[in-house]
Amino acid sequence: MQIYDLIIIGAGPAGITACVYAARQKLNFLVITIDIGGQAALSGDIENYTGYQFITGPELTQKFQEHIRKYDITLRENENVIQVKKFGKNISVKTNKGNYWAKSVIIASGKKSKELGVSGEAEFKNRGLTYCAICDGPLFRGKDVAVIGGGNSALDAALQLVKIAKYVYIINNTGNLGGDTIMRQRLVQADNVAILNNSQITAILGNKFVNAIRIKTNGVEKELAVSGMFVEIGLIPNSEFVERIQKNKKGEIKVNINNQTNILGIFAAGDVTDVPEKQIIVAAGEGSKAALSVFHYLSKRKL
Numbered sequence: 001m002q003i004y005d006l007i008i009i010g011a012g013p014a015g016i017t018a019c020v021y022a023a024r025q026k027l028n029f030l031v032i033t034i035d036i037g038g039q040a041a042l043s044g045d046i047e048n049y050t051g052y053q054f055i056t057g058p059e060l061t062q063k064f065q066e067h068i069r070k071y072d073i074t075l076r077e078n079e080n081v082i083q084v085k086k087f088g089k090n091i092s093v094k095t096n097k098g099n100y101w102a103k104s105v106i107i108a109s110g111k112k113s114k115e116l117g118v119s120g121e122a123e124f125k126n127r128g129l130t131y132c133a134i135c136d137g138p139l140f141r142g143k144d145v146a147v148i149g150g151g152n153s154a155l156d157a158a159l160q161l162v163k164i165a166k167y168v169y170i171i172n173n174t175g176n177l178g179g180d181t182i183m184r185q186r187l188v189q190a191d192n193v194a195i196l197n198n199s200q201i202t203a204i205l206g207n208k209f210v211n212a213i214r215i216k217t218n219g220v221e222k223e224l225a226v227s228g229m230f231v232e233i234g235l236i237p238n239s240e241f242v243e244r245i246q247k248n249k250k251g252e253i254k255v256n257i258n259n260q261t262n263i264l265g266i267f268a269a270g271d272v273t274d275v276p277e278k279q280i281i282v283a284a285g286e287g288s289k290a291a292l293s294v295f296h297y298l299s300k301r302k303l
Contacts, residue, residue: 004030006294007093007102009081010238012038013280014270015108016064017287018294023071025295030102032076032095037061038110039235039271040280042132044160049281057134060280081109084242086263089301104297106290107242107253107261107268111235111278116148120204128210133157133230140228142166146213148201149232150174155183157232162190169224170195171215204229237272248274259290267293 006022008015011033022029035041043057052060068075076095083094084105093100113131115121121129130136133147137160145165147158150172161168170177170187175197177184187193196217203214205223212223237251246254246262252274259267269290270283 001101003090004028004100004102005298006030006104006106006291007032007091007100008106008108009033009084009093010038010108010110010270010272011036011064011075011077012108012110012270013040013064013283014038014110014272014287014290015106016068017284018106018108018269018291019068019073019287020071021288021291022294023068023073025291027295027298030074030076030100032079032081032093032100034078034080036065036077040064042134043280044134044156046280048279081241084266086244086265089265091265103301104265104267104294106259106287106294107239107266107272108270108283108287108290109238109241109272110283111237111271113231114234114236116201116231116233118201118203120206120210124204124206124210127208128206128228129204129231130228131231133160133232136228137161137164137230140165143227144225145169145228145230146171146201146224146226147230147232149234150177150179150197151232151234152179152183153234154232155179155187157230158187158193159183161230162187162192165228166192168193169226171199171201171213172197173200174198201229235271235278239272242266250274258293259286260293265297267297 005027006029008031041061046055079095079097081095085092091105141164144167146169148171199215199217205212212225253268255268255273267290269286271278
């Protein structure tokens with residue numbers, strides 16, 4: 001049975017950066033991930049990542065891929081981790097395709113999109129309803145669409161769609177949009193955007209595909225004709241697969257300043273943790289810290 005020095009779960013900004021640091025430390029490690037890029041790959045225009053005045057999410061993901069190709073890395077893509085459990089000194093990582101063992105683990109599995117939980121959501125998923133504007137936005141060129149949400153992810157989606165769609169409705173359940181000021185200003189200046197504050201979606205309507213949504217604004221219900229809708233109401237951490245690990249009320253894994261969890265040998269980094277400010281650059285920094293902490297942990301273990 002092969003026992004790796006380290007298994008990294010996830011290949012978003014945190015996982016990729018941890019991967020680079022682990023490779024430079026000459027660790028024998030494995031990377032297990034569903035995809036490369038994580039939430040960064042789904043981002044639109046990125047203007048706050050150091051070294052790039054402007055870069056898109058897919059372009060930054062390509063840079064990540066180019067970087068890790070410089071190293072001899074064992075990568076398992078399209079594998080879903082279903083259990084992480086410690087047995088004695090070593091840790092078992094079980095996926096839908098196999099079982100792996102390591103002396104240490106970095107959980108950098110990020111977050112996934114929250115669902116609305118309303119009538120029609122399951123029926124129209126991928127039939128006009130999507131959770132990724134940058135992935136599916138071009139399919140709605142020249143059509144009326146709705147973005148559900150009022151934070152940075154929703155604003156980013158709307159800014160992508162104003163260039164493509166005929167008209168964009170932003171359905172925000174609070175009194176005012178959140179997110180970055182500059183993003184709000186750009187949307188206010190766009191002539192094909194309507195911001196509907198204090199509004200909640202109550203149902204998704206259609207035949208084979210979405211053709212309308214039902215919303216309630218200040219207690220008054222109405223139907224809005226749209227050909228597509230983009231759900232951007234937040235994210236939930238991918239942390240359900242690890243046993244006996246401490247999490248906060250949001251399901252985020254609790255870590256200390258060295259990215260250690262309450263289980264010796266298991267570290268965590270990025271959006272899956274309780275570290276505040278879910279930003280690409282923050283996740284990348286946390287990934288580097290986690291890898292360095294693993295190196296120190298393994299060095300002491302050998303002694």
